[in-house]
Amino acid sequence: MGIQERKEREKEHRREEIITAAQKVFFEKGLQTATVDEIAEVAELSKGTIYLYYKSKEDLYLAVMLRGKDILAEMFESIVAGSEPVLLKLVKLGEAYQEFFKKHTKYFRMFRFFENPQFHTQVTPEMNELCSQSNQRVWKSVIDLLQEGIDRGLIKSELKAPEAAVMLWSSSTSLMYRIDAECDRWKNMMGIDLEDVLLKTRRLMFEAILTQKGLREYQMLLQSESLQS
Amino acid sequence: MGIQERKEREKEHRREEIITAAQKVFFEKGLQTATVDEIAEVAELSKGTIYLYYKSKEDLYLAVMLRGKDILAEMFESIVAGSEPVLLKLVKLGEAYQEFFKKHTKYFRMFRFFENPQFHTQVTPEMNELCSQSNQRVWKSVIDLLQEGIDRGLIKSELKAPEAAVMLWSSSTSLMYRIDAECDRWKNMMGIDLEDVLLKTRRLMFEAILTQKGLREYQMLLQSESLQS
């Protein structure tokens, strides 16, 4: 019965094609301005078919967003899988997040929507569940690494690993949204380069969660890094 | 010619009534779900009249948001106007922001929309300008105070005042959005109280921007505060 399987594959393929079309339109126009009719046209399908594969425009939006989350998760996981010292891995995680933001700004922008409580109600429970899982996958990398840092006495033990994770994450994320939205305004009106502020914030925040031992090790890492380059 | 003036007042009054009606509906339903028809009904006016006073639903939304911004600006300004030491004022600013978030969550939630670059395009330039001014007003309090801190050698001079401002602001804001959206999730899945994390982050971030001198003064302030309570 290879036919069933072929059909399954084709269906999956069509789902991907639809996401690709949706991505193109959403990237260009954003959730509000994009129309399902246009997505259908780009996908060379009728609107009805789109709705056969995705229950709502919002579901489709999140399906695109999930592609972005997957990219980020893979970046994180490949860093965590490496054999460098914990602190170096953590620094790299921060750098990777910023790199993701710069390279995949359009995906990054989509992440906001899932954070909007109002948005959740317009989405099928299944898609909500998928997004939730995807989120957890990303967080897991960060939290596991921080836990290792705590266990080794490098990160302040009065912090729980998820606490430290959400601290670091938040301080970066908010600045990135700001960079995305009003980078020029800050440059012109205040003479401030927000990307620079992001770097400084990352460093300050990171050092703030380290123990004395962690700080010493971090200093040493910085030196050996600067020797290399 | 008191009639002209009376008419002017009445027009302004009507604008306020419309905002009040809009606020009620937006607070209940959010931007997406709220309809202009419903706002008109609550305001006991026809839809056409609403559009006489505000060019679009989005403009109306921002007009409501501005009320929130004004509340926040006044809270900040009354702290800055006080005669306490700079560092204490800064701490109070942070506390005030969190208090605003807790008391006026609905307004706070609206702030997000103005940060969305996609949203700006759907709004009249005049309203954009109003929002921009309102934003500046809030930032001014914080930046001025930080500048004073820098001048007095309490805050690291390698930071410019607006840089420090956006650092502090961002690290709090992002956590507040998270608290608003998924506080329970974090409590249940990780056993983490995000409000607690917010407090810790505020403290860490604040200490991270202080000089040695600033830190000493801050410690002393904490002691005299704890004596009082």
Place this chain on the structure above:
DNA sequence: CGTAGTAACTGACCGTAAGTCATTTATTGA
């Protein structure tokens, strides 16, 4: 083959809501 049965697809249609505008109503000043 032919044909019954099923799965995939279509696009005309529906309901809703943003925004408009010709018309009506209220107010003013002579």
Place this chain on the structure above:
DNA sequence: TCAATAAATGACTTACGGTCAGTTACTACG
């Protein structure tokens, strides 16, 4: 009292998300 102006109205247009009866394409079986 009445013309002129300002304020308010709500029926109408347009646009878009979502649906579903009908069509097409494919499969399996006689």
